[in-house]
Amino acid sequence: MNKDFLIKDKQTQSINVLDVLKYLLSNWRWYLLSILIFGGYFYYQYNKTPFLYKSSQTVMIKTASNTISSSRITRPNNIYNSVNVNSEILQLRSKELMRNTIGALDANISYKRQNGLRTLELYKTSPFLVKFVDANPNMPQEFTLKSLGKNQLELSEFSNQEEAGKPLVVALNQTVNTPIGKVIITPNPESKYRVNVSEPIQVSKTPIDAMVGYFLSNLEIVQMEDVAILQMTMEDTSPMRAAEMITNLITVYNNMTINDKKALGDTTANFIRDRIAIIETELSGVESQIEGMKTSNQGLDVKSAGEQYWSDSRGYDASSKEIETQMKLVEIMRQRLDDPSKRDELIPSNTGLVDQSIESIITEYNTLLLRRNRLTAGNSSENPIVQDLNTALNALRDNISRAVDNVLTGYRIKVRNLRQEENAAIGRARSMPAKQRMMLSVERQQKVKEELYIFLLNKREENAINQAMTDDNIKVIDSANTSNYPFYPSLLKKLALGIGIGLAIPTAILLLILMLNTKIRYRKDIEDNISVPLVGEIPFSTDLKTAKSDIVIKEQGTDEVTEAFRIFRTNLGFMSAGDKSQKVITFTSFNVGAGKTFSVINLGVSLTYLKKRVVLVDLDLRKGTLSNITKFPMPIGATHYLSDSAITVDEIIYKDRVDANIDIVPIGVIAPNPVELLLSERLDRLFVELKERYDYIIVDNVPLGIVADADIVNRITDVTIFVVRAGKMDRRQLPDIQKLYSSGSLTNLAILLNGVKFTNTGYGGYGYGYGGYGYGYGYGYGNRKKKSFFQKLLGR
Known part of the structure; x- marks a missing residue:
């Protein structure tokens, strides 16, 4: 026997991949058994899992604030621009908005029937509609409904019964006392089923707050690139309910924004109405004063003397009147800004100020205030976006105050200069009677108040037109599109997962056995x-x-x-x-x-x-x-x-x-x-x-x-x-x-x-x-x- 050999450096050699493959394939029976078990399990899960459908629509955000600009006022850190789209998304995902949408559609009441292992949603297709008359809105209610024919129904399996009680036999279109409260059951005219359908239908009423969480978790809103266009997608067990939810979500949101705009218009209308009443009183007093002076002067023509001197003063006077009118408006605005009780109220806009920088920033402030109020209605005040909006509001209000002060100071300087020029002209007419000078002063007051009165009447009409032309904030570009084929569960994916696990588990066990x-x-x-x-x-x-x-x-x-x-x-x-x-x-x-x-x-x-x-x-x-x-x-x-x-x-x-x-x-x-x-x-x-x-x-x-x-x-x-x-x-x-x-x-x-x-x-x-x-x-x-x-x- 030849004993010449080479003792190997390593007593244990690495396992050959082909050998391991042969080892695994030799246990094919365990793979087959595992695939049958897991494949069967996931096939069972597929047949038991309710179908999920997707509905999507595309919308565009329309806001006047996107075009607001000012040559004099700089927005602080462009906060408003950065949070605009995110603010809209947050409002669309707010609980309050979703709560109103669910309530409008009765989406918290579901009708289901069993189809084999799977439960099918009968939204808008149930042969019967149930109205819960006095049910507790914070408690879930559930029962089973079955048609007995001849307008009679059998109600059973009530949710709050500890033990199964005797089924109730009730009639259609009648108020019925049940263990969960009074209910009224009526035929559904939109149903594709016959009224005497005998298959059981499970009726359940879920608290709206619970459904808010369900729908918000299934709602996805994505901004498309860098434009104000949003892609909204809703997943649900009913394709019709998914489509109606995202459609009505926009409708409810637009109604809320329109109501906000109307509230702003009403505030402006009330402000103009109050100011018109005050000016009417003041103008009546001035006219009465002129009438008295003319009566006391016994018809004396006060313009017969010093015609040339007063000609110069009228030019200065006209300019000062125009500026004083603007000063009146600015002072009124200043008083409102200084009123602490109105700090969280809308600032009247479109009041006729010549300086458009103030008007533009007031419009921007009101728009941002309305958005802040809507966010705080459905979210915590600690929300980062709400805090950013509060910061922007404070900065904008400070800018308004500084702008008003600057404009008011400029007007006062101009009026003082014009008055000095006017007084110089009047000084050259010292020979004019004192009554003539008094008449001119009173006529000047009359002119100012007349112009202000006419100006406020014009603004009242403009505000009324704006209220009548209130538009939606969001426009639907592509309406809700829903496929009639469910995207989940997928039979191929379920079987692939079952086969994958069926292969992975025996492989892991066999390799573990091999290594140990x-x-x-x-x-x-x-x-x-x-x-x-x-x-x-x-x-x-x-x-x-x-x-x-x-x-x-x-x-x-x-x-x-x-x-x-x-x-x-x-x-x-x-x-x-x-x-x-x-x-x-x-x-x-x-x-x-x-x-x-x-x-x-x-x-x-x-x-x-x-x-x-x-x-x-x-x-x-x-x-x-x-x-x-x-x-x-x-x-x-x-x-x-x-x-x-x-x-x-x-x-x-x-x-x-x-x-x-x-x-x-x-x-x-x-x-x-x-x-x-x-x-x-x-x-x-x-x-x-x-x-x-x-x-x-x-x-x-x-x-x-x-x-x-x-x-x-x-x-x-x-x-x-x-x-x-x-x-x-x-x-x-x-x-x-x-x-x-x-x-x-x-x-x-x-x-x-x-x-x-x-x-x-x-x-x-x-x-x-x-x-x-x-x-x-x-x-x-x-x-x-x-x-x-x-x-x-x-x-x-």
């Missing part, structure tokens, strides 16, 4: 780690458990165990390479239960099929497993021969105990000093005589390493067969076998791998499995029972 299992299972585990020759593989068979004898091979057998021993026998012939002196074959192992005795007996029987003379020698003096395989008495054995020189070899050889063609040397009795007996020269003499009589002497030795017996017996051994039991011996013991082989401690050491399970795995094998020779090998134990489908599935 350090036992030797296949010849590859040996060949990849050590260089000790492997002379054979004995396959595992469940039929061995039921065998009546330890001899399981047949001379003409075609089973895989018999064939395995033929290969083992052939490989032993190659090891001897024609050397007929190598007759003693010793079996040993590391572990008890490795199958030494089984291998010894069946190898011996296999050799007899070649007409070889074979004797089995039991040198396991401590246990004597080989000697216990037969019920026939064998009173004298090896211990007697080794301890008593009077005993001859013929006395310890028994025939027909194991097989008709095999002789056996038993141990005799359990010896108290087996080491001393094995060291005896009579052991050498025994094997000399046995070699003269037999072609093969097969020795059943004790396990190696437990006691010194195995090392002692090695002196009479020609070939040592180290039996490794697949699934029993740890791979970490392989280096110890390599050391024995490298040091030559055991003569002509070779490994026999016993109990290999080829049928349940392809990992580590070479694809033959003793079934690939074309002989149709079974196990060779006669007629076998036909396996059931489940036995085939489980590989049993």
Whole structure:
């Protein structure tokens, strides 16, 4: 035997991917079972899960504030521009708006029927409509409705009943007392079902606040790029309800914004009305004063003197009147801004101020105030967007105040200068009577008040026109579009998920078993780690458990165990390479239960099929497993021969105990000093005589390493067969076998791998499995029972 070998640097080689794949594929039955289980589960979930539909529409935000600009006033940090679209989205997602929309559609009342495992929503298609007259709005209500024909219904399964009560039989269009309160049930004229439909319908009324959370969680609003266009999507179990929800959401929102604009118009109208009443009173007083002066002057023409001087003063006077009119408006605005009680009210706009910078920032302030008020109605004041709007409002109000002060100061300077010029002109007319000067002053007051009065009347009409032309804030570009096909659940996705999990779980478990299992299972585990020759593989068979004898091979057998021993026998012939002196074959192992005795007996029987003379020698003096395989008495054995020189070899050889063609040397009795007996020269003499009589002497030795017996017996051994039991011996013991082989401690050491399970795995094998020779090998134990489908599935 050639002992030149290369000891591998690593005792454990990395697992080959192809081998792992073969290992996994060999367990295809578990994959099939797992896929059937998980695929069936997800198919069941698919049929049980309600369908979900999507409805989407595109809208555009229309706001006048997008065009507001001012050459004099700078918006603080462009806060308004940055929060505009986000503010609109937040308002559309507000709880108050959603609450009003649900209430308008009665979307919190649902009608459902069972279709197999799945529940179907009957929104607007239920044959009956239920009105809950006095139900608690904060408590969920539920019952089952079934038509009995002839306008009669059966009500049962009420939500607040602890025990199932007797069903109620009621009539249509009648107020009925039920355990959940009074209800009225009427036919639905829009239903596609007949009124006398007999299938049960589950009616439920959910608190609106609970439905607000449901619809808000299913509502998605996305801004398209950087424009004021929003894509709104609603998911629901009813395609019709999803479409109506997003459609009516915009309708309710536009109604709210229109009401806000009307409120602003009403505030402005009230302000103009109050100012007109005040001016009318003042103008009446001035006109009465003029009338009195003319009466007291007895018709004197006050314009007959100083015509030229007053001509100059009138020009200054006209300019000052115009400015004083503006000052009046600005002062009124100043008083309103300084009034703390009106700080959170809208500031009247479009009041006729010449300075458009003030008008534009007031319009911007009012728009932002309305948005802030709508947000605080449905959200906390701690909302970041609300706080940003409050900051912007304070900054804008401060800007308005500063602008008013600046404009008022400028007007006063202009009026003072004009008055100085006017007074200079009047001074040149000192010769004019005092009454003439008084008349001019009164006429000037009359002129100012007349112009202001006419101006306010014009503004009142403009405000009325603006109120009549109030427009929506949001315009629908693409109306709600709903597909009649559900997007969830998807049968293909469910089955794919089931198949994926069905593949993943067995793979994970099998790989975990593969990684945690350090036992030797296949010849590859040996060949990849050590260089000790492997002379054979004995396959595992469940039929061995039921065998009546330890001899399981047949001379003409075609089973895989018999064939395995033929290969083992052939490989032993190659090891001897024609050397007929190598007759003693010793079996040993590391572990008890490795199958030494089984291998010894069946190898011996296999050799007899070649007409070889074979004797089995039991040198396991401590246990004597080989000697216990037969019920026939064998009173004298090896211990007697080794301890008593009077005993001859013929006395310890028994025939027909194991097989008709095999002789056996038993141990005799359990010896108290087996080491001393094995060291005896009579052991050498025994094997000399046995070699003269037999072609093969097969020795059943004790396990190696437990006691010194195995090392002692090695002196009479020609070939040592180290039996490794697949699934029993740890791979970490392989280096110890390599050391024995490298040091030559055991003569002509070779490994026999016993109990290999080829049928349940392809990992580590070479694809033959003793079934690939074309002989149709079974196990060779006669007629076998036909396996059931489940036995085939489980590989049993």
